[in-house]
Amino acid sequence: MINSVTALKRSVPPIVAFTALVIVVSAGCLGCRPVSEPDKHTVIDSAKELAEPPPLNTATQVPVAKIAEDVTATVAKDVVNDTAVEEATVATSPEQMPQSAPESSSGISNDSQAKYVTSSGKPFVPKSYYPKWSWDTVREYKMLYSHRPLTDRQVRNIASLTDFICIEKSHAVGRFKCAMLGTKHEAARFKRVNPHIKTLFYFNSAYAWPFTSYTKAIPKWSEKKKHSILLKDHKTQRYAKFRNNYVFDILKPTMRTWWSDTVSTAVRTSRANGLFWDQTHGASWMRPKWQMSKIKPAHVTLLKMTKKKLGQDSILLVNNATDDFRYVANCDGVMYEHYGMDKRYKKNRSLFVKDWDQMLAVANAGKINIYRMPPLSFVPHNHPPVNQAYLNNRRKDSRYADNYTRKLIPFPLACFLMGAQPYSYFMYGLGWGLHDGALINFPETKKKLGPPKGRYQKMPKEGRMVFTRQFEHAKVWVNLNTFEAEIKWSDETTTSNRRGSK
Numbered sequence: 001m002i003n004s005v006t007a008l009k010r011s012v013p014p015i016v017a018f019t020a021l022v023i024v025v026s027a028g029c030l031g032c033r034p035v036s037e038p039d040k041h042t043v044i045d046s047a048k049e050l051a052e053p054p055p056l057n058t059a060t061q062v063p064v065a066k067i068a069e070d071v072t073a074t075v076a077k078d079v080v081n082d083t084a085v086e087e088a089t090v091a092t093s094p095e096q097m098p099q100s101a102p103e104s105s106s107g108i109s110n111d112s113q114a115k116y117v118t119s120s121g122k123p124f125v126p127k128s129y130y131p132k133w134s135w136d137t138v139r140e141y142k143m144l145y146s147h148r149p150l151t152d153r154q155v156r157n158i159a160s161l162t163d164f165i166c167i168e169k170s171h172a173v174g175r176f177k178c179a180m181l182g183t184k185h186e187a188a189r190f191k192r193v194n195p196h197i198k199t200l201f202y203f204n205s206a207y208a209w210p211f212t213s214y215t216k217a218i219p220k221w222s223e224k225k226k227h228s229i230l231l232k233d234h235k236t237q238r239y240a241k242f243r244n245n246y247v248f249d250i251l252k253p254t255m256r257t258w259w260s261d262t263v264s265t266a267v268r269t270s271r272a273n274g275l276f277w278d279q280t281h282g283a284s285w286m287r288p289k290w291q292m293s294k295i296k297p298a299h300v301t302l303l304k305m306t307k308k309k310l311g312q313d314s315i316l317l318v319n320n321a322t323d324d325f326r327y328v329a330n331c332d333g334v335m336y337e338h339y340g341m342d343k344r345y346k347k348n349r350s351l352f353v354k355d356w357d358q359m360l361a362v363a364n365a366g367k368i369n370i371y372r373m374p375p376l377s378f379v380p381h382n383h384p385p386v387n388q389a390y391l392n393n394r395r396k397d398s399r400y401a402d403n404y405t406r407k408l409i410p411f412p413l414a415c416f417l418m419g420a421q422p423y424s425y426f427m428y429g430l431g432w433g434l435h436d437g438a439l440i441n442f443p444e445t446k447k448k449l450g451p452p453k454g455r456y457q458k459m460p461k462e463g464r465m466v467f468t469r470q471f472e473h474a475k476v477w478v479n480l481n482t483f484e485a486e487i488k489w490s491d492e493t494t495t496s497n498r499r500g501s502k
Contacts (some may be wrong), residue, residue, distance in 0.1 A: 116422035118363045119455040124422040127332065129273070129313040130368065131164040131198045133423050135472075138413070138445040141370050141425035142166070143276070144438040147174035149185055157439055159193040164425060166200040166276040166317075168432050170211045179211040184270040200317060201272040203263045205302065206279035208246040214262050218246050228254035234288045242283070250282050251294055256302045264309035274315025275306070276335075280327065296324050303330035317368065322358045325365075333368025333423075342377040349465050349480040356419030356456060363421030371419065372427035373412035375405045375437075378483040391430075398435045405430060405437050410497040413444055414478040414485035418456045418469050447489050448473040 116124040116135075126133065133139055140161055145168030150158070158165065172182030180201065187199040208215040208230075218226070226239065231249035233240040240247040249255050263275050282295035307316050307330055321327035321334045328334060336355055338345075345351045359369045376386065390400035409428065416426045426445065429437025450472020459466040465480035473490035477498070486496040 116451075118421050119360055119452060120364060122364045124363055124366060126423060127366075129315060130332070130423065132196055135422075135449055135451040137447065137449050138416070138420075139164075139425050140442075140445055141372075141427045142438050143427060143432050144168055144434050144436075145171040145432060146434040148172060149175055149182065150189070150434070152189075154434070154439065155186070155189045156193055157441075159190055159197060161439075161441060163194055163197045165190065165197065166202055167272070169202045169204065169209050169278075173211050178213055180213070180266045180270050183266075183272055187270060187272050198273040198315060200274050200276040200315060201263070201267050201270050202276045202278065203259075203266065204248075204278040205250060205259060205299075206248055206281060206283050207242050208248060210245060212266070214266070215246075228252060229258055230255075231283055231286060233286050240283060240286045247283050247286065250298045250302060251291060256298070256305060260302060260305040260309050263306060264311075267310060267314060274317065274332070275310060277306070277316065277318045277331075280318065280321055296326070300324075300326045300330060303327060307331065315368075317370065322362065325361070328362055328365055328367055331367070333370060334362055335370035335427075336372060338373050338377070341373070345377070352415060352418075352480050353467075355415075359419035359421050359424060360455070363423065367423075369419075369421060369424040370427055371416045371424060373415060374430060375408035375412060375428065376430065378411050379408065394430070394435045395433070398439075401430060401435070402437065402440050405440060406442070408497075409442060409444060410485040410487065410495050411478070411483050413495065414476050414487055417471070417474070417476045417487070418467055418478060420452070444487070444495050447491065447493070450474070 116126075118124055141164045142158060142162045143166040144158070147170075149172045167179075167183040167186050169179055171179055172185060173179055176182050176185065183199070183201045190197045190199055203212075208218055210216050210218075218230070221229075229248065229252060231240040231247040232238060248259065250259075263277075267275050280299055282299065284292060284295055287295075303316075303318070303326075310316060315333065316331040317333040317335060318327060318331045319335045319337050321331065322336070336358075341351075355371070359371065362369050386404060387400065390397075391404070394401035405428070412428055413426065416424070420426075428442070429440070431437075453470040453472070456467045456469045459468055459477075463479060463481055467478050467480070469476045475488045477486045478484070479498075482499075484498045486494060486498040488494050
């Protein structure tokens with residue numbers, strides 16, 4: 001700090017130096033001081049690194065199905081309560097990374113990929129602000145958080161795996177006390193490594209997670225403001241809470257104005273490339289029945305408002321938005337989160353096929369598909385039970401969890417490929433934390449793929465829920481009854497959990 005102050009005195013007029021000093025000291029008080037952290041999480045890309053630790057007592061081993069829903073839960077436990085001021089952004093990151101210049105837009109793709117064709121023969125022309133994409137390999141989407149900022153090595157590793165990222169709701173609050181500042185910090189660093197990378201800011205339209213100054217301020221709002229934005233439980237007439245956090249009432253016009261203003265401001269301030277919008281249910285279970293029919297129209301209204309305020313060059317990606325095509329029409333992309341899918345999809349296997357058909361409809365509308373599947377939802381016939389103790393320890397040592405995730409990739413990847421269309425992205429991991437798979441280098445996603453030779457085909461002679469699909473460099477087979485899958489690549493390797501396969 002002494003050297004910095006001395007330099008300021010020597011290089012600028014006294015009044016300017018004094019002002020700069022006040023800003024630096026203020027930033028330090030806001031918790032934005034550099035933090036030195038060991039590089040605990042690195043890309044796992046060799047079988048040797050993935051060797052499992054010695055087995056624990058068998059009493060700690062439980063069937064996968066019993067914990068699948070728990071390990072996919074993503075709500076961060078570390079809630080920071082001290083107020084952050086988003087306007088007090090860090091002038092320069094510890095890595096002295098300059099901000100990238102805004103990208104120009106002409107409304108259509110400005111790269112050499114130009115046009116694609118969906119499986120129904122409809123041309124797909126990507127918007128100029130979409131990420132770069134091709135059929136060359138499986139394209140991955142990453143969504144991640146860590147209590148602290150990423151290390152330089154982690155930034156480089158993630159940027160080598162994908163160019164489409166969402167910085168999750170609680171990222172870097174341990175340092176910046178504010179997720180918006182965490183997003184700004186990482187967006188600049190990713191842009192320095194890869195100027196074409198697209199980063200999204202996270203915000204929830206139902207739950208007021210307390211990780212930004214916008215939501216931390218809610219308890220101090222006036223009663224009038226709370227009443228105009230927040231939901232009251234119709235049974236208790238008290239402000240509704242989810243995991244002790246306030247709930248937004250999307251039916252209220254003031255809420256829609258506040259929410260769209262807030263997220264558009266946050267995206268611009270963080271210099272992200274767009275918004276990840278989470279939750280489209282409107283907390284329906286907390287409402288009287290007469291309000292049910294009003295929830296979807298209110299979301300459509302908010303979608304239109306938000307897209308307009310974000311601007312034409314910002315990506316609006318909405319989670320679980322395919323059930324109403326009015327949602328799809330008013331955003332740039334959708335995500336199939338598949339939270340708790342093990343219960344619903346095991347009961348009704350046709351939901352897999354519904355996803356594939358929806359992916360085609362979304363692509364026909366010129367929109368992005370993000371297909372996520374957690375590894376523990378559908379475990380094949382002969383896979384050993386998960387060691388819960390090692391799995392729960394993955395924040396400190398992720399080798400066991402990474403190894404388990406790697407072994408279970410055949411079925412999730414095959415399901416993705418059955419529905420993949422132009423601008424389809426695959427997301428795979430145990431959850432949303434940095435330790436949940438965001439750093440794993442899956443060799444399967446680096447293999448030559450090529451465009452598909454048509455839609456998925458049923459294989460009735462092999463079973464009622466058996467399907468296949470052919471790509472230029474891969475042949476995909478999946479059995480939805482047994483959760484078996486096989487992908488034969490043109491390099492004569494196979495990704496498979498099929499019975500009898502080597």
